[in-house]
Amino acid sequence: MRIKDDIKQEALFEATVKLVNEIGFASSSVSKIAKEACVSPATIYVYHKNKEDLLVTTYIQIKKNIAGAIHKDFDDSLPIRDILKTVWFKTFAHIAKHPDYFQYTEQFSNSPYQSLVDKQDIEAYFDPIVNVLLKGIEQKIIKNVDFDILTAFIFYPIIALSNARVCQEFELNDENIETAFTLAWDAIKL
Amino acid sequence: MRIKDDIKQEALFEATVKLVNEIGFASSSVSKIAKEACVSPATIYVYHKNKEDLLVTTYIQIKKNIAGAIHKDFDDSLPIRDILKTVWFKTFAHIAKHPDYFQYTEQFSNSPYQSLVDKQDIEAYFDPIVNVLLKGIEQKIIKNVDFDILTAFIFYPIIALSNARVCQEFELNDENIETAFTLAWDAIKL
Amino acid sequence: MRIKDDIKQEALFEATVKLVNEIGFASSSVSKIAKEACVSPATIYVYHKNKEDLLVTTYIQIKKNIAGAIHKDFDDSLPIRDILKTVWFKTFAHIAKHPDYFQYTEQFSNSPYQSLVDKQDIEAYFDPIVNVLLKGIEQKIIKNVDFDILTAFIFYPIIALSNARVCQEFELNDENIETAFTLAWDAIKL
Amino acid sequence: MRIKDDIKQEALFEATVKLVNEIGFASSSVSKIAKEACVSPATIYVYHKNKEDLLVTTYIQIKKNIAGAIHKDFDDSLPIRDILKTVWFKTFAHIAKHPDYFQYTEQFSNSPYQSLVDKQDIEAYFDPIVNVLLKGIEQKIIKNVDFDILTAFIFYPIIALSNARVCQEFELNDENIETAFTLAWDAIKL
DNA sequence: AATGAATGAGATTTCATTCAT
DNA sequence: TATGAATGAAATCTCATTCAT
Numbered sequence: 061m062r063i064k065d066d067i068k069q070e071a072l073f074e075a076t077v078k079l080v081n082e083i084g085f086a087s088s089s090v091s092k093i094a095k096e097a098c099v100s101p102a103t104i105y106v107y108h109k110n111k112e113d114l115l116v117t118t119y120i121q122i123k124k125n126i127a128g129a130i131h132k133d134f135d136d137s138l139p140i141r142d143i144l145k146t147v148w149f150k151t152f153a154h155i156a157k158h159p160d161y162f163q164y165t166e167q168f169s170n171s172p173y174q175s176l177v178d179k180q181d182i183e184a185y186f187d188p189i190v191n192v193l194l195k196g197i198e199q200k201i202i203k204n205v206d207f208d209i210l211t212a213f214i215f216y217p218i219i220a221l222s223n224a225r226v227c228q229e230f231e232l233n234d235e236n237i238e239t240a241f242t243l244a245w246d247a248i249k250l
Numbered sequence: 251m252r253i254k255d256d257i258k259q260e261a262l263f264e265a266t267v268k269l270v271n272e273i274g275f276a277s278s279s280v281s282k283i284a285k286e287a288c289v290s291p292a293t294i295y296v297y298h299k300n301k302e303d304l305l306v307t308t309y310i311q312i313k314k315n316i317a318g319a320i321h322k323d324f325d326d327s328l329p330i331r332d333i334l335k336t337v338w339f340k341t342f343a344h345i346a347k348h349p350d351y352f353q354y355t356e357q358f359s360n361s362p363y364q365s366l367v368d369k370q371d372i373e374a375y376f377d378p379i380v381n382v383l384l385k386g387i388e389q390k391i392i393k394n395v396d397f398d399i400l401t402a403f404i405f406y407p408i409i410a411l412s413n414a415r416v417c418q419e420f421e422l423n424d425e426n427i428e429t430a431f432t433l434a435w436d437a438i439k440l
Numbered sequence: 441m442r443i444k445d446d447i448k449q450e451a452l453f454e455a456t457v458k459l460v461n462e463i464g465f466a467s468s469s470v471s472k473i474a475k476e477a478c479v480s481p482a483t484i485y486v487y488h489k490n491k492e493d494l495l496v497t498t499y500i501q502i503k504k505n506i507a508g509a510i511h512k513d514f515d516d517s518l519p520i521r522d523i524l525k526t527v528w529f530k531t532f533a534h535i536a537k538h539p540d541y542f543q544y545t546e547q548f549s550n551s552p553y554q555s556l557v558d559k560q561d562i563e564a565y566f567d568p569i570v571n572v573l574l575k576g577i578e579q580k581i582i583k584n585v586d587f588d589i590l591t592a593f594i595f596y597p598i599i600a601l602s603n604a605r606v607c608q609e610f611e612l613n614d615e616n617i618e619t620a621f622t623l624a625w626d627a628i629k630l
Numbered sequence: 631m632r633i634k635d636d637i638k639q640e641a642l643f644e645a646t647v648k649l650v651n652e653i654g655f656a657s658s659s660v661s662k663i664a665k666e667a668c669v670s671p672a673t674i675y676v677y678h679k680n681k682e683d684l685l686v687t688t689y690i691q692i693k694k695n696i697a698g699a700i701h702k703d704f705d706d707s708l709p710i711r712d713i714l715k716t717v718w719f720k721t722f723a724h725i726a727k728h729p730d731y732f733q734y735t736e737q738f739s740n741s742p743y744q745s746l747v748d749k750q751d752i753e754a755y756f757d758p759i760v761n762v763l764l765k766g767i768e769q770k771i772i773k774n775v776d777f778d779i780l781t782a783f784i785f786y787p788i789i790a791l792s793n794a795r796v797c798q799e800f801e802l803n804d805e806n807i808e809t810a811f812t813l814a815w816d817a818i819k820l
Numbered sequence: 821a822a823t824g825a826a827t828g829a830g831a832t833t834t835c836a837t838t839c840a841t
Numbered sequence: 842t843a844t845g846a847a848t849g850a851a852a853t854c855t856c857a858t859t860c861a862t
Contacts, residue, residue, distance in 0.1 A: 084362030086276035170360040172274035212410035220402035247437035290823040464742030466656035550740040552654030592790035600782035627817035670844040
């Protein structure tokens with residue numbers, strides 16, 4: 061008996077991301093993804109219950125990837141500002157390295173598929189950095205405001221700036237990233 | 251015949267927005283939009299070259315609307331912080347009043363259609379408020395950094411927070427909006 | 441504007457019946473029916489909500505046809521035996537003339553689609569002949585037994601015999617039909 | 631290994647019958663039958679040449695079952711009417727006990743698979759009761775008419791009535807069955 | 821201008837069957 | 842023998858668009 065093939069699984073992941081980047085979410089049909097991954101469309105249904113499941117699985121995988129990347133060598137004991145700055149740079153670095161992954165999540169999270177993902181599961185991946193923020197509030201280093209507000213100034217701008225770079229001509233060099241971090245810190249620091 | 255035209259045009263606009271909000275961008279077919287607007291699918295092609303044009307037109311219309319709303323009673327002579335704060339509140343108010351318009355732009359700007367819009371045209375609608383920022387830089391009130399960076403902290407957080415409200419349980423009352431503005435201002439002020 | 445085409449409607453009806461007879465119910469796909477009717481598969485969905493609707497509509501149409509045929513020149517005032525005998529012969533004649541219609545109903549009524557038809561509606565078409573049976577019971581000419589039992593001996597044998605003819609070598613000449621009626625009458629008469 | 635074989639064989643038989651009853655002939659795919667029988671789809675092809683063979687085998691098995699059931703304790707020496715009445719009741723009893731088997735044959739015998747069965751083989755199972763009819767004709771107890779005609783009145787009504795029970799609300803109690811036999815006997819007796 | 825009919829192209833998914841272990 | 846993986850073929854149905862009135 062044959063056994064499920066990790067190579068195929070991986071090929072499907074890559075094909076999905078690549079195609080969504082090239083032709084967009086709506087135009088990425090199962091047939092096209094299959095062709096890109098060099099498998100039969102029917103094979104996709106061996107690995108995934110339906111198209112939805114393929115897209116959602118891909119999304120979750122990417123989110124796991126990024127959570128892993130930004131928490132690499134995570135050192136809880138550093139000063140809060142340093143931790144945030146490190147993560148800030150690592151996030152930009154990850155997006156720069158995998159702009160296609162980033163694009164995919166952007167398209168996905170504004171599609172109807174978004175609602176199929178258990179947000180709590182995703183958020184759990186980012187617990188370490190979130191806890192840093194909470195500790196900052198406790199230590200009166202960071203403003204004591206609703207967590208969604210902090211997010212809007214310490215995480216969301218990364219997306220905004222990366223999008224600006226991906227879609228336009230804005231250059232994201234180290235200097236710009238550092239400058240941007242200054243603004244983020246000014247926003248949230250007490 | 252003019253009146254009839256405008257009614258159909260408006261019906262198509264509303265139907266497009268409504269449907270995209272209800273069933274998403276990808277599922278909003280020409281036929282469904284036509285049915286929602288109580289016209290024949292063929293009629294859409296009297297008013298628009300193709301589906302693409304319908305969606306793009308709708309997007310531009312919404313952007314015009316919001317630009318109009320946030321610049322209402324715009325007073326150039328006030329202190330810069332006051333102007334920004336007024337616009338900040340007006341933007342939240344507009345989104346709260348038309349969450350469907352907002353959702354539409356979110357979906358649109360992450361779709362492949364996005365590239366069909368002349369960004370310069372859209373940006374022109376927001377010139378007044380942009381000029382305020384530029385003046386702020388000149389007067390050394392606002393940090394002299396790349397404009398995209400300022401945008402990421404003074405405009406984008408609105409989207410982040412509105413999305414948080416639309417998608418989750420975050421409450422956007424006046425107090426929260428005011429608090430958030432404090433962070434935005436701290437970010438960009440010199 | 442084009443208007444719906446009776447010719448197409450009729451062509452679809454004929455194609456459906458013909459194909460079901462030739463290749464069976466399960467193999468009769470929408471595509472094949474469309475090809476047989478010389479229309480696009482998509483056109484079928486202009487005239488019918490889905491495949492199910494096409495098949496059910498076709499079934500009801502056939503049932504209407506047969507009800508019309510067996511009640512042609514229906515004369516309520518004749519003796520009950522004569523009425524039944526006339527209908528008996530007319531039914532065999534109709535089936536002989538349209539064996540394909542008959543085959544279709546046989547396949548349909550043993551398929552899962554069967555449950556989608558409102559039986560009451562169908563039965564209503566056969567009210568006149570049913571009323572004759574009821575009158576016969578009243579006049580103590582026909583056995584006073586459950587109506588389903590009468591049906592099993594005065595109507596169902598027609599199907600059995602026609603099926604025998606359609607599927608095998610049994611010959612249904614006037615003499616055999618007359619003989620069979622003798623048995624049917626012996627069964628139900630008081 | 632023999633035991634294991636028989637268990638799988640039996641499981642496939644039961645699964646096929648059950649599924650055909652639940653979702654109909656056309657929707658009963660090989661995969662679904664395999665899942666229902668808790669075996670791999672590939673295993674079916676160890677026991678059967680193809681899907682067709684599985685369905686035909688199942689049909690023949692059921693026919694054998696019923697032939698066995700109605701001929702149980704078959705006593706050739708009783709009066710013809712008594713023999714027929716006994717068989718009549720035994721048939722109803724068998725159908726009542728295995729309505730799913732009955733339903734399966736009904737669906738099967740109106741499907742294209744029907745033509746794959748050698749009718750002579752099936753009919754041979756029912757020789758004993760058929761011979762009774764022939765003897766009845768010889769002894770001038772039963773009408774001397776074409777055998778298909780007799781069948782239509784002494785066997786087919788059972789199907790009609792059982793179907794009426796299966797599909798609708800008609801109640802098949804002993805009294806009704808007895809009454810129905812009266813009609814059947816009146817039909818065929820000389 | 822306005823429209824319902826019509827359709828080729830293509831969507832997602834399931835099928836019966838074979839493969840490789 | 843027994844199996845889960847794999848797939849070409851085909852299923853139903855929807856799409857954006859054009860046609861004919």
